[in-house]
Amino acid sequence: MNIHAIREEFPILHQEINGHPLVYLDSAASSQKPRSVIDAVKRYYELDNANVHRGVHTLGSRATDAYEGARAKVAAFLNAETPEQIIFTRGTTTALNLVASGYARTVCGEGDEIVITPMEHHSNLIPWQQAAKATGATLKYIPLQPDGTISLADVENTITPNTKVVSVTYVSNVLGVVNPIKDIAAIAHRNGAIMVVDGAQSTPHKRVDVQELGVDFYAFSGHKMCGPTGIGALYGKKDLLNGMEPIEFGGEMIDFVELYDSTWKEIPYRFEGGTPMIAGAVGLGAAIDFLESIGMDEIDRHEKQLAAYAYDKLSTIDGITIFGPKENRVGLVTFNLDDVHPHDVATVLDSKGIAVRAGHHCCQPLMRWLNVSSTARASFYLYNTEEDIDRLTDGLIQTKEFFGHAIG
Known part of the structure; x- marks a missing residue:
């Protein structure tokens, strides 16, 4: 994997921020876009722009072919059985809301259970809160181990024959932990529940096979995997999708209107x-x-190396706390510096051209479980290097020294 050649494909990386070469370490929020993606969108608007499925003219046909061709690519990428199992959405949030509203609200009732975890992004928590309130179902949480991982024994103890839906993130956007989705899905199915997966942080970084995982629904966003914003997809098993009612109504989704x-x-x-x-x-x-x-296995290998390197490098800084397990993590490191607010950390790093994220990362219940109000997060992708992590480490040492002198 030629990282320098890959970096050449991303125009945005070749600039200075505040007088320093940009180090972009915020891909878990949104990845950068290669030239081929930018050109594809530009080419569509310049040559093929028309509405899909409706017109019989040439531009309409080309636009439809491109749109449905993208659906087929998503299906193959996830190893879905057929392209019609792929629903285009605005992103992971919309996809999960579709399942919570279009499926869970029709099958859940008093005495039923919806099971999630405390590490969920708000997009995979609030829709289930609302579904539980609307149906009278009970919302239950699989407890976390001290390092933020999930024990399958706890999964077995939490999921019961009353459970109708289990929804878990494949990868935590804070802890970086990779959850045992295949095993959780098997336990859910043994109890008669369906398995929903938030794949926002897994799909960009590792090979995903929805059939091998045995999941019923799988949601992800395009903007975290080198694609544009405002596009994502939901995979669903055919029988479940066919049994669901739509939640948005209007043009194009109808057969006959009386x-x-x-x-x-x-x-x-x-x-x-x-x-x-x-x-x-x-x-x-x-x-x-x-x-x-490039190859998803190569991307996975590269990011695991970066995560391990970052964990070791940042661990050498006095007064740093790194959250989540050292092993079995994807390419992100979430941390806090003693006595320095994460927003101050991010501001100082930005002055040195280093972009990280600070805040609660749309995971307020997880922040409370960690006993913090917010954290800083550096997240890596296929275009990042060990030199980027060295810059981050140096920037954090300088940040610590700066605030140490200011406080002293």
């Missing part, structure tokens, strides 16, 4: 009302082509 009643198209179109994000889908397809040209 004055007092309407019927819906087949999947996936019944869930894609209105004009979709066509250019976003084109860009997502180009992003998949780019990632596959």
Whole structure:
């Protein structure tokens, strides 16, 4: 894997921020885009721009082919059985809300259970809170081990025959931990529940096979995997999708409309009302082509090396606390410096051209479990190097010294 050649594909990385070469360590929030993705979106708008599925003219046909071609690429990327199991959404949040509203609210009731974990992003927590409130179901949490991992014994003890839905993130956006999704799915299915996966932080970084994992629904976003913002997808098993009602209504998702009643198209179109994000889908397809040209296994290997290197380097800094396990993590390190607020850490690092994220990372219950209000997070992707982590380490040492002198 030629990192320097890969970096050349990302125009945004070749700039200075505050007089320093940019070190972008915020890919868990949103990744940068390679030239091939930028060009694909530009080419669509310059040559093929038209609405999909409706027109018989040439531009409409080309736009439809590009849109449906992107759907086929997503299906192959996840190893879905068929392309119609892929629903394009605005992103992971919309996809998870679709399952919570379109599925859970129709199957859950008093006495039923929805099971999640305290490490969930708000996008995979609030929809289930709302579904539980609307249906009278009980929301339950699989407890975390002291290092933030999940014990399968706790999974067995939390999921019961009353559980209807289990929804867990594949990778924590704070702890970096990789959860045993295949094993959790098997336990869920033995109890008659379905398995939903938040794949926002896993899909960009590791090979995903929804059939091998045995999941029922899988959601992800394009902007975290070199694609455009505003596009994502939901994979669902065919029988579950066919049994779901849409939650958005309007043009394109209908079959027949009468004055007092309407019927819906087949999947996936019944869930894609209105004009979709066509250019976003084109860009997502180009992003998949780019990632596959490098190889997901290579990307996974590279990021694990960076995560291990970062963990070891940052551990040498006095007064730093690193959250999450040392082993079995993807390419991010979440940390705090003693007596320095994470926002101050991020501000000083930005003055040195280093971009990290600071805050609660849309994981307020997890922050409370960690007994902090916020953290700083450095997240890595295929274009990052050990030199980037060296810059981060030096920047944190200088930040600590600066605030030490200021406090002293």
